[in-house]
Amino acid sequence: MKKQLLIASVALAFVLAACGTPDNGSGFEQEKINVYTRDTSSGTRDGFMKGIGFGEASSDDSVLVSGFITNNNAAIMTAMTTDIAGIGYVSLSSVNNTIKPLKFEGVDATEANVLNNTYGLKRPFVWMRRVDGDFASDVERDLTLAFIGFMESNDGADVINDAGATAVNGTGNWADLVSSYPVCALDNSSVTLNFGGSDSITKVAEALSAAFSPRCGNVVTVNNHTGSSDGYKRSQGDEKDGINGMHIGYSSRPFTDAEKVGPETTRGQLAWDAIVAIVHKSNPVDNVTGDQLTRIYKGELATWGDVIND
């Protein structure tokens, strides 16, 4: 019995000793910044890290400040409602009044500022289709055009917004537009449309495919997302006629000049993916710059005082 008591008390002492040293200051400026991040497979993390100019952190945990917390979107939101010293980031679509969104480089994170191009912490979701003479059949071409029509309709915009991005188009209701695409009145269940490109756009793209199919003769859709550079390569570039060739390729960055070879009508933007740095509501900080965020995530700005006095 004595021995067990000894073991238990040693364990207890161990636990108490490991509790860590409390910090001495009382004011907010002394608060250590608790850094929250998504895990390395997250597209939001990729967009955020590249957006603030800390691209190497998009897939590398070891360059981040020690003691950072990895969690999903919902958990980061919840944490910011309790942790007064925390900072995290979420998609603009997740922002609500339980947390405080920070301005980025002085600009409020609102849908309007995203669409008028003043809010900077964002990246474009763009698409590129095969050029006109390049389809295996007229039906495939008509279906591709119908898909683009759907993507740019109000219904498509709803799908995009529901999937977490900010749609840039909204040309009318699909119910009114569908008559311009007679191919959708046919049974298309034997035709397959192939999509691919950027993997951070997967969720939006798959939601669009799933919503489009029943609205256009049950056309079969296949989404195979491998990376932004394949968006061009497999729709208009040198892989377009290989086994990975596709009808529409997505990219989560603007197309480069080298990629803009086809006619302008064969590409466009469907959405913005805006990301917002968020903190606790009681946090006095209102605005951050990309450089500050980079230094916070690196650990160079360790307390909130460092940020306020920066």
Next chain:
Amino acid sequence: MGSKSLSRVDRITYFLLTIVGLISASFIVFISIFIALKGVLPFLTDNLGLGSVSLFKFLTQTVWLNGPTFVSTAYGAGFLIVNTLYIAFLSLLISFPIGVLTALFIAKIAPKKIAGILRTIIELLSAIPSIVYGLVGVGFFLPIIYSLARSLGYSSSGGSGTLATVFVLALMSIPTITSISEVSIRSVDQSIEHASLALGATFTQTRFKITLLAAKSGIFSGAILAIGRSLGEATAVSLVAGNARSGPTFGLFDITSTITSTMLTGLKETQGIDYDIRFSLGIVLMVVILLTNMILNYIKKKVGNVHA
């Protein structure tokens, strides 16, 4: 009895039961082989040109991944093993006394009606899915732990960390311990309790020194099952642990991570080596659980079976 048709029914039943038994047993074999085959790949292949993962470093390193995901193979799970065992031990420290005392109350002290109600509640608790316990952890424990840490002058990460994980796991394992302990306490031979009382021991002395001691084998089985549940729980843990990427973590308010929570984080979005390595973690987890169970069963054999 003895008629030919009945013995044929017997034989058919025997045959069918054998088949069913073989099927369920083969699942375990199938799962083990599947996890093992997938899990050893990162160590044996060069992972599509990235180089193989070092088994020794994997078992001893204190950082989950050094370098960029999908490029680096410097995975380490040593700290996860320590964290997982530490958390399971702490949660048992809470759930064991509460669970056993509740069982004693239900089995021996509570009036029949209240005992019945409590028994139903405990059964309901053990049927609650782990994700619900996780949500309770996020919505209830995290804010409390955060304010507790703050009142002690410590800035915790929104309450996430060891203590929150321990509480959630303890809450989850109490019903397991209680229901198994209760059965074994009730089945203690009443004659030895009567003998104790007749010798002048009080009810309290009898319950703690005679009843609990006589039931300790069953109580221990409950603890073993509870430990198993703590070691293997993923969903609830990953919601409240904070998912640290290095460690080990011993501070109660510091963020932590377990083998299971690391397997789960990002699982749905990742691919390649970063996906395969989670199967390797699966092997580690199975070995940890197997070893823990073997050690606990050994201890159980040593300390149990004092009273007939």
